[in-house]
Amino acid sequence: MSSTRATTKDRSAVRTLLRLWPYVRPVRARLFTAAFVAIVASCVGLVIPLVLKWMVDGPIAGQDPAGVWLGALFLLLLGLTEAVLFGLRRWLVARPLSHVEAEMRADLYRHLQRLPVSFHDRWASGQLLSRGTTDLMLVRMFLAFPLTFLLVNGVTILVGVIIMLLQDWTLGLVILGPAIPVIVTCVLFERRYFHVARLAQDQVGDLTTVVEESVLGIRIIKGFGRHRSQARAFRELSRTLRGTELRKARLLASIWGVIVTLPEIAIGAALVLGCVQVADGDLSAGTLVAFLSTALALRWPIDSIGFLLAISQDAASATQRYFEVMDEVPEDTTVDVADGAGEDSGLRFDGVVFRYPDAPLDSVPVLERIDLHIRPGESMALVGATGSGKTTLTALVPRLHEITDGRITLDGADITAMSREELRSKVAVAFEEPTLFSATVGENVLMGDEGGDLDRALGVAQADFVHALPQGTATQVGEQGLSLSGGQRQRLALARAVVGRPRFLVLDDPLSALDVHTEAAVEAALRDVLAETTALIVAHRPSTVLLADRVALLSGGRIAAVGTHQELLRTNAEYAHLMAGAGETEDDR
16 A cells, blocks of 8 residues: 555664564573574584594594494484484474464454544555464464574674684684675665565555455446456556566575675585695595584584574564554544533534545635534434535444544533443444444444444344344354344444444434335334434434434534424525435435
């Protein structure tokens, strides 16, 4: 998603990865122990060349079979010790790192629940999904392998070089010849690979978004025969991602070409020079064998540098993407001191102004100077043309969006003076587009109030159809509730809103998907509910408007008129026009 990439801040890979420390700290003892065990295992491996030197210059040169068997036994014991130590290292890190990954994923999920709706409006769901899955897998891989072995291999190379210099300093200097070119190559590789790795991970998020949208919108795709165009869009994104992955592969191939070729040339040069020294009698055969064995033992630590750096850069980019979300400011959980509580009652909007957070400051507000009072126990219908801001206004009551100016009060208490938990326990909502979860019918409805009366709520919403489902209210409705019709989903969403007998009810055109007869039955049952609560109802049909005691006309982001349905029909031409159009639509159904 382009907007998320634009906010990326340049930060070194090390500084980025250090942000993982709060998650690593609880398991640091096992990780440090694992690193120590791995260092010991590597150093044990470096003892093997010294045993070979003793065998060549001793038992083999002296033709002592017993000494040869003793040396072979030492080599076997060293090999077994090295294998056991590396196995112990893997055992030490497996469980704690799975815990770190699970904790990071849980924190991300909790944080997403606390972020404002405006954040979710900006971010594609596929980008968020990839951060909670692929990116965290890369972080776990880094903690399990490169984090340890960058240290282990560094120590191994240092100890190995010291051993070679002690064997013969001239051959040691030959082996050290490629050090500077290799270091320069690694620095250049890190800078280039990080940006390509970040690009690839963003493209994975884009691809995930396309897949998710295609699955959720499969009915539209099939209904309009757009499977070819969707497949084409997917192929284009896949091709772009493939190109980026190939760039990563080329960069990795380039560093491997350098860090494999140069040390091999140095080992070859040392072999030739060492053979000359042995022939001249300046160096023992055992020393040459030990030197070359040590050099060969360092091949894997050196060759793996490119691989380890690549995983580290992938992990740094993944960590950066993770904390881009975690750094987003959640909804304010502080509670201001209430002022004026008790001076008023019902639901009141006083001079409310709203513009979206990412809109320019000089832009025209979506809502401007909204003054509206819904008295206790009163139901008010909110009517307006498409795009007039009705849904936005209803979203301000449960603080799904924060007002730009003015204030909203419930029974005289400013909603910003309440915690969101308290506010949303008083206000129930039902939206025109109902959202159901992959859970049972009962669980979806009781999400409105776990202790609510399920049967009563289903009765109010005329949702008795659930009793005909295979397991009744225990029937799984499937992802997004798409196994149900639009009208059935809307009735369950309405049942969820009324199950807790809320003091304040906000309904956004909750009956739009119902047929005439079901709508009439729901309205009849809903009148009893509205008599016990204070309600704001977005309405498009005269039948829904007639549920309310009064009507407010929203036009151009302002309240243009307030009155009863009959009063506005007589006195307001815009309202009469809206209702006439709605009436014609109803008659034509």
